[in-house]
Amino acid sequence: MDKTLRLWRTADGSLQQGVTSQSRSQGALVGADQQLLAVTGALRKASAELQIAKSLKVELEQSFHNSELQRAWLLAAQLPQPSQYLEYDIVVLPTASPVWRLLSGLFVGSAAKHRRDLRSADFCEAPALEVEQIRSVVNPRLLQSYLAELDSIRGKHRGGCTAIPELGRLRLPPGLYRPDLNEHLLFHGALPESIEKICKGGFDPRRGGEGVGAMFGLATYFAINASKSDIYTEEFSRRLQRSTQRTMIVARVALGAGFRTCEPQRKWSRPPDGPDGPDGLPFDSVWAANAASGGCVDHVEVMIYNKSQAMPMFLVDYRHTEQCRCAECLKRPQ
Ligand SMILES: [Zn+2]
Ligand SMILES: [Zn+2]
Known part of the structure; x- marks a missing residue:
């Protein structure tokens, strides 16, 4: 996103040299840029939350798998209790x-x-x-x-x-x-x-x-x-x-x-x-x-x-x- 911003600023420089009627749309562009920044921030936050949720899920699955494996081993280790006859x-x-x-x-x-x-x-x-x-x-x-x-x-x-x-x-x-x-x-x-x-x-x-x-x-x-x-x-x-x-x-x-x-x-x-x-x-x-x-x-x-x-x-x-x-x-x- 920073790259886009810098690019936009370069474009901004060239715009200022241009026709004045461009300045209104330039203002609109600044507004859009700020909105874009806000959206980007929100996206970053959401993506970070998603990452946390994902790693939690992996951890949960892992521990579930581990406990299932442990349970299987404990079951396999059980000694039979047969009738003596x-x-x-x-x-x-x-x-x-x-x-x-x-x-x-x-x-x-x-x-x-x-x-x-x-x-x-x-x-x-x-x-x-x-x-x-x-x-x-x-x-x-x-x-x-x-x-x-x-x-x-x-x-x-x-x-x-x-x-x-x-x-x-x-x-x-x-x-x-x-x-x-x-x-x-x-x-x-x-x-x-x-x-x-x-x-x-x-x-x-x-x-x-x-x-x-x-x-x-x-x-x-x-x-x-x-x-x-x-x-x-x-x-x-x-x-x-x-x-x-x-x-x-x-x-x-x-x-x-x-x-x-x-x-x-x-x-x-x-x-x-x-x-x-x-x-x-x-x-x-x-x-x-x-x-x-x-x-x-x-x-x-x-x-x-x-x-x-x-x-x-x-x-x-x-x-x-x-x-x-x-x-x-x-x-x-x-
Ligand atoms: Zn074979
Ligand atoms: Zn020994």
Whole structure:
């Protein structure tokens, strides 16, 4: 507006040199200019108010979104309260539930790029995954032994456990139990015929690494990328069709004190001793750092060596979309 004003003043100068009959219209011009200034001022004020209103709206939406997300996490963290007489039960989650939205978001959003082949330098597109159903697993016996394990970890770490930022996206709301025991939701891929066994009897670290390479010893392996666990939903020698509906387990895992490893630990059958040596408390779990932060795997992996530190919580039934061009789809029959 200032520019227009200056321009007008330049025009004013040239007008004054002109015919006098122009002076009346010049007066009208000054009046119009003042009106324009008033309108501009009002506009500025209105626009500033609009800005404030807009940022308030964004803030409100953000806090609503945050509280919705927090609520979803709290719901997802709720422990089932099943009847003691039940062996185990599987309940379909309604797609409208906050937990469904939370889990499917974590699942689809965690898909990462993987190597074309084990030793290939070439990374393929991240899988395009589609969640079709989420079921919740309720198993009283597994819950009991998990709770007992939480109790024993709590006994060892009165002051709580150090958080692992690399796993933060999947961490259950800290402070559910004090001290915090580093509980996370993590992905676990298994063959279709093993899913039911795990829902019934839990994870078995003694079988751990079967067909996985056992890079970190005799353990149950978990991933923070659904695309990593997806690899273990079939046998490499007997791949399932691309469009097959697959099922992945989302487990609740108590990591306690997690040991960070940057190299393979093929012989381990338990986490290493703590910083105080063999007389100190051993770590409760191991996690492998990714290559980007100095580790030896492309994607973070988490290992527990003790059965009751994890329990299956949800089953995600999903497919790779028709458009998927991920490293696995390229090797799967049409
Ligand atoms: Zn411990
Ligand atoms: Zn795919």
